Amino acid sequence: MLKKNNSTPLYNQLVDVLIEHIKTNLDIDEKMLSEREICLKYDVSRTTVRAALNELEEMGYIFKRHGKGTFVSGLWKEMQNxxxxxxxxxxxxxxxxxxxxxxxxxxxxxxxxxxxxxxxxxxxxxxxxxxxxxxxxxxxxxxxxxxxxxxxxxxxxxxxxxxxxxxxxxxxxxxxxxxxxxxxxxxxxxxxxxxxxxxxxxxxxxxxxxxxxxxxxxxxxxxxxxxxxxxxxxxxxxxxxx
The missing domain is CATH 3.40.1410.10 (Chorismate lyase-like)
Known part of the structure; x- marks a missing residue:
């Protein structure tokens, strides 16, 4: 779980947790947890969730489909270390x-x-x-x-x-x-x-x-x-x- 007293910003912690969730639980093109679901599951604000999701999108882990939600991208698997x-x-x-x-x-x-x-x-x-x-x-x-x-x-x-x-x-x-x-x-x-x-x-x-x-x-x-x-x-x- 997230450590709210940790010096690492919450959204950074959330990014790492969500990456692990994607890698271990979701397949390419599978629908990602909604903002509301993430808020409830990890007890964080909508602002924190949005910041984390924006970073995940930039890193190639997720992508958005207008009117349909957020889905897991396969781009991260193509990226080398x-x-x-x-x-x-x-x-x-x-x-x-x-x-x-x-x-x-x-x-x-x-x-x-x-x-x-x-x-x-x-x-x-x-x-x-x-x-x-x-x-x-x-x-x-x-x-x-x-x-x-x-x-x-x-x-x-x-x-x-x-x-x-x-x-x-x-x-x-x-x-x-x-x-x-x-x-x-x-x-x-x-x-x-x-x-x-x-x-x-x-x-x-x-x-x-x-x-x-x-x-x-x-x-x-x-x-x-x-x-x-x-x-x-x-x-x-x-x-x-x-």
């Missing part, structure tokens, strides 16, 4: 390539207003700024700039970053489990510094990716700006018709 789906290392291994990540730099900086907003902190707080070059079979594939809030990852060092993949470091060393990540991407061309790192002429086609990764507590644990070479990197997305 986040540590795999968002892992360059695992993605390259699946393609039969040998991945390598090189940490080019790590800085401890003060966040300006724009960066603070993107990392979910206050202006003037500290973040780690990391630059990495991701390669496969010795070929540079992606140049990344990652911002990590310092308050969640104290004493972060290059040696720690090089000791294991980043999405293993988060939970294993800092107890920060990934819940989900939002991404935006668009076609572009390489700037001078980027072309130098990727070994391509300036102006070459590239894919720009902006990712915001969230913890189980819905805190931003990473904000990454990536540039992937357009002649080698393929970005696959599956859209599911509801």
């Amino acid at each position: 986040l540590s795999e789906a968002y892992s360059f290392t695992e993605q390259m291994k699946q393609l039969g390539k040998i991945p390598h990540s090189q940490v080019l730099s790590l800085e401890y900086i003060v966040a300006n207003q724009d960066l603070a907003k993107n990392v979910g902190i206050q202006e003037g707080e500290h973040v780690y700024k990391m630059k990495r070059l991701r390669s496969a079979d010795g070929m540079p594939m992606m140049y990344e700039t990652t911002f990590i809030p310092a308050y969640l990852f104290p004493d972060l060092t290059i040696s720690k970053l090089e000791s294991m993949p980043l999405y293993e470091l988060y939970p294993q060393v800092y107890n920060q489990d990934i819940k989900y990540a939002d991404e935006e991407f668009y076609a572009s061309v390489l700037q001078a510094k980027e072309s130098e790192e990727l070994g391509l002429p300036a102006g070459s086609a590239c894919l720009r990716i902006r990712r915001t990764t969230y913890s189980q507590e819905n805190k931003i644990i990473e904000y990454t700006l990536s540039v992937a070479r357009g002649d080698q990197f393929v970005y696959k997305i599956r859209h599911s018709k509801k």
Whole structure:
């Protein structure tokens, strides 16, 4: 049951409980509990229920049919574990390539207003700024700039970053489990510094990716700006018709 005195917000607890309910009791396209049923079963307000259901819909566990109610989606079964789906290392291994990540730099900086907003902190707080070059079979594939809030990852060092993949470091060393990540991407061309790192002429086609990764507590644990070479990197997305 939900713990109302717990520091974890009620709707976050409810999301986890409902995910377990879906996985263990319901089939794809089966009707989900109504808002009223959830309110009564878990003794929570309608506002809390709606917040939880909205998040479940965004995560691919449920979908709504106008005038008919809420149903279980099969999309979540198609999703890989986040540590795999968002892992360059695992993605390259699946393609039969040998991945390598090189940490080019790590800085401890003060966040300006724009960066603070993107990392979910206050202006003037500290973040780690990391630059990495991701390669496969010795070929540079992606140049990344990652911002990590310092308050969640104290004493972060290059040696720690090089000791294991980043999405293993988060939970294993800092107890920060990934819940989900939002991404935006668009076609572009390489700037001078980027072309130098990727070994391509300036102006070459590239894919720009902006990712915001969230913890189980819905805190931003990473904000990454990536540039992937357009002649080698393929970005696959599956859209599911509801």
